[in-house]
Amino acid sequence: MSGTHRIGRLLALVVGFVAGLAVCVIVAVWALARPGADPVTTAAYTFVDRASEYWDSVFPDKDDAAPDWNALAFEVAGGDPETGARLIAEYGCGACHTIPGIARARGRVGPNLTGFRDQAYIAGVLPNRPGDLVDWLQSPPRHAPETVMPDMGISEAEADDMAAYLYTLEGR
Amino acid sequence: MESTLGTFGSQDTSSIAGQAAGETLWLTIGMSVAGALIFALVMVFVALAWRGRGGARTWWIVGGGVVFPVVVIGALFVVSTFVLKSVAGPRAAPHVIEVTGKQFWWNVIHDPDGRAIRDANEVVLPLGEPVEIRLKSSDVIHSFWIPSIAGKMDMIPGRVNTLTVTATREGRFRGQCAEFCGLAHPLMAFEAVVIPPDEYAAFLADLDGEARDAVTPQERRGAEVFQSSGCIACHRVAGISDTRIGPDLTRVGQRAALGAGMWDMNTGNLAGWIADVSEMKPGAEMPSYNQLSGPDLRALVAWLESLT
Numbered sequence: 001m002s003g004t005h006r007i008g009r010l011l012a013l014v015v016g017f018v019a020g021l022a023v024c025v026i027v028a029v030w031a032l033a034r035p036g037a038d039p040v041t042t043a044a045y046t047f048v049d050r051a052s053e054y055w056d057s058v059f060p061d062k063d064d065a066a067p068d069w070n071a072l073a074f075e076v077a078g079g080d081p082e083t084g085a086r087l088i089a090e091y092g093c094g095a096c097h098t099i100p101g102i103a104r105a106r107g108r109v110g111p112n113l114t115g116f117r118d119q120a121y122i123a124g125v126l127p128n129r130p131g132d133l134v135d136w137l138q139s140p141p142r143h144a145p146e147t148v149m150p151d152m153g154i155s156e157a158e159a160d161d162m163a164a165y166l167y168t169l170e171g172r
Numbered sequence: 173m174e175s176t177l178g179t180f181g182s183q184d185t186s187s188i189a190g191q192a193a194g195e196t197l198w199l200t201i202g203m204s205v206a207g208a209l210i211f212a213l214v215m216v217f218v219a220l221a222w223r224g225r226g227g228a229r230t231w232w233i234v235g236g237g238v239v240f241p242v243v244v245i246g247a248l249f250v251v252s253t254f255v256l257k258s259v260a261g262p263r264a265a266p267h268v269i270e271v272t273g274k275q276f277w278w279n280v281i282h283d284p285d286g287r288a289i290r291d292a293n294e295v296v297l298p299l300g301e302p303v304e305i306r307l308k309s310s311d312v313i314h315s316f317w318i319p320s321i322a323g324k325m326d327m328i329p330g331r332v333n334t335l336t337v338t339a340t341r342e343g344r345f346r347g348q349c350a351e352f353c354g355l356a357h358p359l360m361a362f363e364a365v366v367i368p369p370d371e372y373a374a375f376l377a378d379l380d381g382e383a384r385d386a387v388t389p390q391e392r393r394g395a396e397v398f399q400s401s402g403c404i405a406c407h408r409v410a411g412i413s414d415t416r417i418g419p420d421l422t423r424v425g426q427r428a429a430l431g432a433g434m435w436d437m438n439t440g441n442l443a444g445w446i447a448d449v450s451e452m453k454p455g456a457e458m459p460s461y462n463q464l465s466g467p468d469l470r471a472l473v474a475w476l477e478s479l480t
Contacts, residue, residue: 007222092436095444095452109447109462141470148447148466150473152439 074117076130078157079164087162091152100169110149115172123147133166134159183319183346189366190321191338263336265304267372269295273307273314273327275353276360276455277419277432282376289380290408292419293432295347296365297321297339298372307333315351318364324350339366346433356455361433382411383422383479394475397468401461409479418458426480431456443473 085102088094094105098112119128125144126132135142137159140149154162188194270284282289282296284306295318297303307316309327317324322337349360367375386392395412398404404413410422419432427437431453435441441452446469449458464472 007219090436090438092438092440092442092444095435095441096447106451107444107448108451109444141467144466146466148443148464148469150439150443150470 074130074167076134076160076164076167079130079160079162081161081165081168084161084163084165087154087158088165091154091162093162096149101165113166113169116169117167118170118172123149130163130167133163137162183348183361185319187320189339189341189343189345190318191340192322193320194340196323263302263304265302265336267298267301267303268306269297269303270306270308271295271316271327273309273311273316273349273353275311275457276349276356276453278316278360278362279310279416279419282379287376287380289376290410290416290420290422291379292421293429294363294365294427296367296372296375297337298369299339299342299366301369302336302338305335305337307335312353313351314349314353314360316347317350318345318347320345321364321366326351339364342366342368344428348433354455356453359432359434359453359455361429363427363429363433379423383409386475386478388474390471391475391478393468394471394473394478397464397472398475401464401468401472403472406458421476421479424479425477437477439473439477442476443469446472 096107096109099105272279406418
């Protein structure tokens with residue numbers, strides 16, 4: 001009688017342990033596979049966002065701060081940094097340049113683009129500002145005939161996105 | 173990775189595109205199920221023993237120590253004999269492709285007994301027709317493996333191993349060297365491209381001849397740079413050079429990958445490759461060509477890309 005009870009309890013313990021382990025593994029795999037979908041972090045971010053919105057609505061800024069002209073100067077109209085990062089990987093920019101945030105971009109042929117936003121000139125020939133960077137990306141040899149950087153057939157829309165990504169690289 | 177032959181494939185043993193790979197997948201599933209059943213059975217025996225209802229001692233010794241191994245090993249012997257016979261037996265395949273493993277790339281010769289059409293780093297296969305792949309090595313032991321199409325087979329210096337494969341689905345499938353062969357072993361990949369038999373015949377006819385002519389002034393300059401800068405000392409481009417130390421470049425612009433399946437074939441990667449090979453593929457024998465002037469290097473890239 002007591003033997004059956006003991007086996008029953010032992011079985012429940014083992015089954016419970018295995019089930020618990022399986023749940024942990026499934027949750028961990030799911031969270032690792034889709035980092036954006038991790039329920040705890042997402043909930044935490046949503047909570048912080050809501051709280052700060054509420055705070056702003058209760059205590060609105062009295063004096064409107066002046067626009068950040070420095071940030072606006074590097075804004076690329078119509079450029080999406082995320083698309084830009086994908087395009088930079090696809091066009092093989094990393095073969096020649098080291099670019100933070102781009103997989104396998106460890107090239108040493110051309111300049112390291114870490115902190116590119118803070119660089120004054122593009123390839124020493126064009127001022128580093130959105131319009132000129134978009135022009136440069138579309139055809140480097142047109143601006144610097146002796147450059148080794150090839151014309152990769154990048155369209156203007158693609159160059160907008162790539163420039164937007166490059167201007168997220170700060171801190172040189 | 174786009175090329176005129178399609179887009180770059182993936183390396184996946186569960187995405188089946190060949191006869192042998194399908195058999196392997198079902199074998200794996202069958203063995204997993206059998207293993208699970210054996211595990212469950214053992215657990216039942218443990219539970220019975222716990223409650224003091226296990227069988228007699230002699231039954232265990234005779235059953236588990238003699239009968240079980242004899243039955244299992246006997247069955248495996250019969251099955252493996254048939255498998256080995258089908259793998260090793262002579263089978264007259266309508267197509268023959270010779271693949272030689274090199275540190276760290278693949279030399280490919282279509283129809284080696286006849287037209288001997290040279291290629292590299294991409295194995296084009298006709299759909300649904302058996303192909304005898306002759307595997308060789310010119311330096312160390314490599315292993316030829318296209319997970320979606322067939323099992324792996326070693327490439328041993330001084331020996332010719334044959335692997336007969338039949339592709340069952342069109343597409344591009346990644347292959348990988350599966351035997352540690354040196355510093356750049358993980359960077360030694362390739363692609364298998366499966367196309368319909370009539371397209372395969374057309375592909376061979378197109379490849380069997382001289383490389384495409386340079387058209388634009390930039391491409392012509394690129395061809396000059398290729399010949400004057402020493403590239404011809406190692407690379408073959410049909411109609412221009414006939415050295416066979418490095419990969420054949422007769423149709424380099426048509427391949428989807430660069431550096432033996434490692435990088436997308438595009439202008440940026442090709443330029444970076446020529447200027448600094450040792451960064452993109454440590455261990456490759458090709459030297460970096462950073463002594464070329466900017467316009468010359470761009471011309472060389474443009475010409476190589478035009479070789480399709």
